Amino acid sequence: MNRRRCAAVATTLVCALAVLASPDPLNRAYAAPVPTPAASPSAVAPPPVELPPGTTESDIAGSGIAGSGAGSGEQSLEKVRLEIARLYRKAASATDAYNLADEQVKKQASEVADLAGDIVRGRQRIDALRAQAGAAARAQYMGAGLPPEARLLLAGDPQLFLDGVGRIKQGQKATSDLILELTREQEDLKTYAADSHTHWERLKETRDRKEKAEKEIKKQISAAKKLEKSLVKKDRERLAALDRAAAARAQTAWLGTESFQLQGVGLGASEQGAKAIGFATAQIGKPYVWGGAGPNSFDCSGLTSQAWLAAGRPIPRTSQEQWRLLPKVAVADMRPGDLIIYFADASHVAMYVGDGRMVHAPRPGRNITMAGAGSMQILGVVRPDA
Template sequence: MNRRRCATAAITLVCALTVLASPGQAFAAPEPPPATPGTRVHKKSLEDVRLELDALYRKAASATDAYNLAEEQTERQSAEIVRLAQEIVKGQARIQELRNRAGAAARAQYRGGGLPTEAQLMLTDDPQLFLDSAGRIAQGQKATKDLIGELTRTQADLASYSKDASTQWQKLEANRLKQARAKKEINTQIAAAKSIEDKLEKEERARLLQLEQQAQYKAQTAWLSSGVLKEINGRSSEQGKKAVHFATAQVGKPYVWGAEGPGSYDCSGLTSQAWAAAGRGIPRTSQEQWRLLPRIDIRDMRPGDLIIYHADASHVGMYIGDGAIVHAPRPGRNVTIAGAGSMAILGVVRPDK
């Protein structure tokens, strides 16, 4: 409960400082000052810049999800290829063993004068030997039939393993190409955003951050004004508490796309590792978390649940109670606590439902 109060107090303080910093213009970008000698004139207002950066980082986040999914699939396919290779080696060894046994039977027949065992039996004058040999012949015939059957099955399994390995290899290569394309897209979008930010003066960057906070505060206020928080009073599960404890302990660590800790995280890297620490494996990406985890009504939300953001499910944060989330926002920002309604909510999923 103390952590929840601290989270609420932190959000309230940030929002209050944001509002106080711009009296009378809490949510609007300032008018550009008149041009004077030596003053740089921007064709776009800082609010336009903020929107442009937001769009670029959203594209980077979507590409990061594609990269992470391709990486996860690549790891699974690599492991499957290794397993199939091991099965192929075992199958080859088994076929060699069966061939050796068949060869031994052929050599034994050759040593018997080249006559089949049945023919040798018919030529014996010893009744007891006839009876004993008849039983051995029946056993031998069954063993030969079983040997041929096992050899056929093992060869069929070997062919199947080889075909599966080839299929997995093709998928592996396709996912590597997806990774490469996603990586290029991520770097392109981040480089474009960084190029814009590098052109800003120190004061402008500070004002840009302030505008980001104001936009988030405005969205959070509208969300809270809907009365939704009055109906959100679910108690977290034991696993949910552990996940929240892990996630909030990462506050202050930098966002790095594709990172899963311990020194840095992207948005879904943080949530997946938090739930892994709680003993619950969940999908790696925000889009897969949205697709595969049980969905719940936002009014039934409880700490530990994951809030999926934006129409393309490209961002995720963990609800920690009192209308707040912990999340890894974007490149250039650190893991932080923010208002749960500060971004466009797509829906909520519960890993331990």
């Protein structure tokens, strides 16, 4: 009996040590660990992700998440969160492509309209020159077919002849200029027509890119929303909590980096930067809408570009163009009003407001808000008024 009791105690101790030694599934998903809550039944065996009636695991599996569905617990929900974030980032990249194409469409349409105006004016000028040439031909006909030189020689008055020589030379030059101008206008008209065709073809290509980007945006947002809707309310709340926890961990880690610690103490915004911050923060609470540039809704680069426009400094419309064209500064030298570019493809942008915070338009379904500047992967920083 004592041997059985000792064996049972030993078995219990081995199981307990195994449970305590195993890593927390949630912590393995992040590079920076968070404090582990007190042991509880839910911590040892997290509840499964519950699906609403009529939703199957294949709905989530179709999104590319392996192992999602009932029984996967927090680890499965974390995969859902990462997949949703990936879909929205793809939508953000497509939004950048859409915004760039939209800007190009406006510019190219204006160029085509200008060329069309040049063609109309060129044709009107050619018609006027042809009318002048016709008037000269009629004048010659009314002179009995004799050229002016012959009529002067037959006049019999030497003074009249001398006076007419100058007029003849002037007339010859006028006729030569008329022909030259008519030829030039005809050549210009051909050039305008060729340019107009080229610009029109380019405009069509840009419109096709814009339409393709729009379809991609809708596709990615629809997939993300479908994935979110496949979860019951309780799991959506847990998903939001995971989002906040991930952002908090990233922000805490960034605040501890050397680049943040080296930031100048009391480094303030420029006069224009302060105006841009004032505009951006005044939009807090307005919804994110892809392609939005105010006044009622914005996407991420729509907010930053309009903020700096309000400050009197026009900047590129898209986050990728802002990253490509604006002067770059080190993260350690960042000051309020600077723009923080996020992710490797520069698909997101926010405005730094100081004290480790930024204001941005996050993604579809969310509103403009203040957040930790290090809560996402920073690519770099640009300064519109460098």
